[in-house]
Amino acid sequence: MSHRISAGSGVLALLSLGLLAGCTPSTNAPRPAPAESAFPGLNLGLDQLKNRYQHMYVGKRLRPKKWPNGARVAVALSFDIDNSTVPLSRGTPGSEPMTTGQYSAFDGLPRILRLLDRQNVPASFFIPAVSAELNPEMIPAIQSKGPHEIGMHGWIHENLVDLNDEAREQQLLNQAIEVMTRMMGKKPVGFRAPSWALSPWTMKQVAAAGILYDSSLMSSDDAYDVLLDGQSTGVVELPIGRILDDYAYYGGSSDGSMPSPEMVDRVYRDEFDVAYAEGGLYVLTMHPHITGHRSRALWLEKLIAYMKTKPGVWFATHEDVARYVKTAATVE
Numbered sequence: 001m002s003h004r005i006s007a008g009s010g011v012l013a014l015l016s017l018g019l020l021a022g023c024t025p026s027t028n029a030p031r032p033a034p035a036e037s038a039f040p041g042l043n044l045g046l047d048q049l050k051n052r053y054q055h056m057y058v059g060k061r062l063r064p065k066k067w068p069n070g071a072r073v074a075v076a077l078s079f080d081i082d083n084s085t086v087p088l089s090r091g092t093p094g095s096e097p098m099t100t101g102q103y104s105a106f107d108g109l110p111r112i113l114r115l116l117d118r119q120n121v122p123a124s125f126f127i128p129a130v131s132a133e134l135n136p137e138m139i140p141a142i143q144s145k146g147p148h149e150i151g152m153h154g155w156i157h158e159n160l161v162d163l164n165d166e167a168r169e170q171q172l173l174n175q176a177i178e179v180m181t182r183m184m185g186k187k188p189v190g191f192r193a194p195s196w197a198l199s200p201w202t203m204k205q206v207a208a209a210g211i212l213y214d215s216s217l218m219s220s221d222d223a224y225d226v227l228l229d230g231q232s233t234g235v236v237e238l239p240i241g242r243i244l245d246d247y248a249y250y251g252g253s254s255d256g257s258m259p260s261p262e263m264v265d266r267v268y269r270d271e272f273d274v275a276y277a278e279g280g281l282y283v284l285t286m287h288p289h290i291t292g293h294r295s296r297a298l299w300l301e302k303l304i305a306y307m308k309t310k311p312g313v314w315f316a317t318h319e320d321v322a323r324y325v326k327t328a329a330t331v332e
């Protein structure tokens with residue numbers, strides 16, 4: 001059965017697919033009451049709940065009064081080059097996940113680099129070390145095109161919450177920094193957690209490693225100083241969100257089922273328009289194996305071209321944004 005959806009029925013189709021937030025199917029059938037053990041939070045006091053809620057928290061908001069050269073908005077485009085590291089790390093290789101990852105390296109990334117080159121805008125690329133090792137031509141290709149940035153994205157896209165091992169996590173971080181530094185010719189300054197999942201130890205380890213910024217958390221539209229158990233880490237957070245992530249629209253089981261990148265572009269564009277009006281930061285996360293496909297790359301280029309029609313748009317790498325907000329006069 002086809003899962004293709006016409007553009008006009010987009011919202012209804014999304015509802016039927018259960019892709020919109022909060023759209024758990026309603027039912028009148030009585031449900032068995034969940035066991036008390038399903039709610040461990042019931043047995044915690046407010047102080048304990050507060051400690052968990054604020055383990056990683058928003059410190060100083062880092063919204064500059066103005067962006068460089070009087071720009072009204074900062075646009076930070078990013079690409080996570082997972083390739084096949086997710087199935088490789090999970091031990092679930094198959095022809096589809098392997099060749100989809102290969103597509104990312106062979107066609108997706110080169111197409112995106114050509115697009116960015118044509119539009120003359122920079123981007124940040126977050127790469128698991130194993131992904132970089134398996135296609136060692138990628139880092140030189142990125143470095144040869146424009147002032148792009150390369151950042152960390154784990155060792156083999158290990159989900160650090162599922163790993164649940166502080167010592168092993170530290171070892172993998174050290175390994176990844178070592179490999180990426182060797183392949184890049186300099187130490188990376190940015191970190192994006194695989195699957196955007198940080199363990200209770202990740203931020204402490206990232207800060208201790210001297211990483212300038214993280215881009216895995218979601219507490220604000222603005223950059224902010226990350227607090228860890230109430231103390232400033234000195235790590236700049238460049239927040240992300242599922243609403244500005246291509247995987248949320250095209251990835252997983254919904255891959256290919258969206259009617260048209262035009263609908264996704266509408267969300268991306270509206271998010272940009274409000275960021276522009278508010279003088280904010282716009283971070284868009286994409287993946288070469290997803291947005292690197294022809295129709296989606298076409299719409300990404302249309303989006304960038306649209307942004308460029310507005311005066312005062314600062315296209316920057318995550319590193320540039322992090323350095324700027326850390327040193328510029330900030331409000332709050």
Ligand SMILES: [Zn+2]
Nearest residue numbers: 080082194195
């Ligand atoms: Zn990833």
